Amino acid sequence: MSDRAATASTGIPPTQASNITVRGVSPETYPIAVFTGFLDWFGNLGIFSWQVLRAAVTPPYEFRELIRQLDDVGSKSLPLVALAGAAIGAVLSMEVRSSMTRFGATSMLPSAIVYSVIQEMGPIITGLVVSGRVGAGIGAELASMKVTEQIDAIEASAVNPYRLLAATRILACILMLPLLTVAGDACGVLMGWLAQTLVQPISFHQFIDAGFRGATLKDFLPPTFKTAVFGLIIGLIACFQGMRTRGGAEGVGRAATNSVVLSSLFVILADVVLVKLILVVFS
Amino acid sequence: MATIHDIPMTQGAAPPSGGAPVVAVEDVQKTFGIHKVLNGMTLRVSRAETLAVLGRSGTGKSVLLRLIIGLESPDSGSILINGQNIAGLTLDGMGEIRKRMGFLFQSAALYDSLTVAENVAFPLEHHRKEMSRTERDDRVDELLAEVGLHDDHRKMPSDISGGMQKRVGLARALALEPEILLLDEPTAGLDPISSGEIDELILKLQREHQMASIVVTHDLHSAKTIANRLALLDQGKVVIEGSFEDLQQSEIEFVKEFLKQS
Numbered sequence: 001m002s003d004r005a006a007t008a009s010t011g012i013p014p015t016q017a018s019n020i021t022v023r024g025v026s027p028e029t030y031p032i033a034v035f036t037g038f039l040d041w042f043g044n045l046g047i048f049s050w051q052v053l054r055a056a057v058t059p060p061y062e063f064r065e066l067i068r069q070l071d072d073v074g075s076k077s078l079p080l081v082a083l084a085g086a087a088i089g090a091v092l093s094m095e096v097r098s099s100m101t102r103f104g105a106t107s108m109l110p111s112a113i114v115y116s117v118i119q120e121m122g123p124i125i126t127g128l129v130v131s132g133r134v135g136a137g138i139g140a141e142l143a144s145m146k147v148t149e150q151i152d153a154i155e156a157s158a159v160n161p162y163r164l165l166a167a168t169r170i171l172a173c174i175l176m177l178p179l180l181t182v183a184g185d186a187c188g189v190l191m192g193w194l195a196q197t198l199v200q201p202i203s204f205h206q207f208i209d210a211g212f213r214g215a216t217l218k219d220f221l222p223p224t225f226k227t228a229v230f231g232l233i234i235g236l237i238a239c240f241q242g243m244r245t246r247g248g249a250e251g252v253g254r255a256a257t258n259s260v261v262l263s264s265l266f267v268i269l270a271d272v273v274l275v276k277l278i279l280v281v282f283s
Numbered sequence: 284m285a286t287i288h289d290i291p292m293t294q295g296a297a298p299p300s301g302g303a304p305v306v307a308v309e310d311v312q313k314t315f316g317i318h319k320v321l322n323g324m325t326l327r328v329s330r331a332e333t334l335a336v337l338g339r340s341g342t343g344k345s346v347l348l349r350l351i352i353g354l355e356s357p358d359s360g361s362i363l364i365n366g367q368n369i370a371g372l373t374l375d376g377m378g379e380i381r382k383r384m385g386f387l388f389q390s391a392a393l394y395d396s397l398t399v400a401e402n403v404a405f406p407l408e409h410h411r412k413e414m415s416r417t418e419r420d421d422r423v424d425e426l427l428a429e430v431g432l433h434d435d436h437r438k439m440p441s442d443i444s445g446g447m448q449k450r451v452g453l454a455r456a457l458a459l460e461p462e463i464l465l466l467d468e469p470t471a472g473l474d475p476i477s478s479g480e481i482d483e484l485i486l487k488l489q490r491e492h493q494m495a496s497i498v499v500t501h502d503l504h505s506a507k508t509i510a511n512r513l514a515l516l517d518q519g520k521v522v523i524e525g526s527f528e529d530l531q532q533s534e535i536e537f538v539k540e541f542l543k544q545s
Binding site for chain 2: 051055058060144145148149150152153154155156157158159160162
């Protein structure tokens with residue numbers, strides 16, 4: 001983000017740091033410094049978000065770059081999400097079987113696995129996996145571009161970097177997370193069935209029939225679409241961290257790490273809020 | 284120390300072309316933290332003129348170019364491009380002005396995920412949408428040929444030398460046929476032969492395109508070769524401005540020391 005862009009939008013010069021770590025502060029004033037650091041970070045994130053939103057809704061639109069990002073975020077994350085989903089399905093099957101056997105409710109195992117996967121485990125695991133892969137990738141890529149003046153070169157070429165770099169990546173994350181979640185859910189249910197069949201043979205058709213018995217779109221759609229919010233968080237934080245990097249190679253590493261840590265943290269926190277919201281609205 | 288105010292022949296001297304300035308920096312101040320980089324910087328450049336800005340490292344030469352292209356904002360003063368004050372312009376408003384400018388970064392700043400040809404085509408893809416694919420490719424071929432890179436279209440920036448990267452950067456800067464060309468240390472880090480080649484290239488481009496150019500450099504030899512006028516900076520402002528002979532005849536101690544060490 002150039003000084004001009006940030007200053008023109010709010011009259012507030014950008015800060016030097018793009019993360020919330022405070023250094024060189026005495027112990028007495030450390031809590032205040034941390035608090036003001038948080039406010040500073042959130043304030044700058046807000047400014048950045050406004051810049052991106054304004055750029056995203058005004059032409060010219062960067063469709064080609066958006067397509068490229070959809071591929072990068074979506075198809076290249078698919079194998080990892082599928083693997084993670086499958087692992088979760090297997091783990092759930094083993095863990096839930098143990099509990100269900102104790103209560104004599106093994107007939108409910110398919111439902112327990114399916115509902116657990118589609119309502120919570122699939123979305124949150126997809127969010128965290130994508131946060132790690134895509135968040136780090138975007139953060140590192142944009143940070144590297146920032147420290148090598150490539151973002152300045154884009155701006156000097158009269159192309160809006162918020163539109164070209166940030167808006168496309170954020171939109172790609174928003175659009176791809178729900179689709180990746182569906183893929184993750186599918187793999188989770190499939191592996192759940194496989195793990196179940198190895199212990200107590202059951203046909204896939206019977207497993208699906210039992211697992212989805214009584215399920216409606218209300219059970220599936222809201223948890224899946226909440227991952228669009230996860231995508232917004234991941235894309236926004238990763239782009240913000242990357243485009244405000246300073247400090248060479250160390251800065252790039254810090255941007256990548258902070259992108260993953262902060263986006264994962266905010267995905268988990270957002271999940272708490274969204275789950276409550278879904279329960280209130282749809283129950 | 285004597286300043287430009289003690290040398291009436293150079294301050295505000297009319298550029299060779301005698302036309303209205305295309306770029307006018309008026310009493311600009313810029314501070315980073317507690318460090319005042321520019322302290323009342325004033326200079327003007329006209330069409331078809333090349334001004335070389337010289338000075339020690341850290342005297343604000345690159346900051347000056349970044350202010351003119353709008354990547355930084357002055358704390359006070361004004362910067363006029365073709366008479367329009369660029370202070371306070373939005374990103375998109377500044378975009379219209381930047382389309383008439385070309386900028387060569389010190390490190391070339393090539394997009395490392397794009398090939399050489401794609402780097403040069405970048406401004407054309409975004410601002411010349413009326414061009415067909417063939418026309419754009421032809422224009423890229425023309426630009427790369429102009430900078431002496433006929434056969435390197437498909438190479439990545441990491442596959443070419445520093446000198447070649449500068450040439451690609453120059454080709455990209457010229458893609459939209461700018462009125463104003465800003466060059467930040469075009470020969471920095473290059474060997475003497477490559478530096479000479481870049482200087483010759485810049486001279487050739489100046490003759491053909493008649494742009495207003497500002498070249499920031501610490502290389503006095505390069506400045507003498509390519510510039511109509513030289514401006515020497517010290518402590519955030521222009522100490523002396525004029526031809527190389529004017530600098531040689533100056534009685535200002537700093538100027539003498541600079542020339543002696545160069």
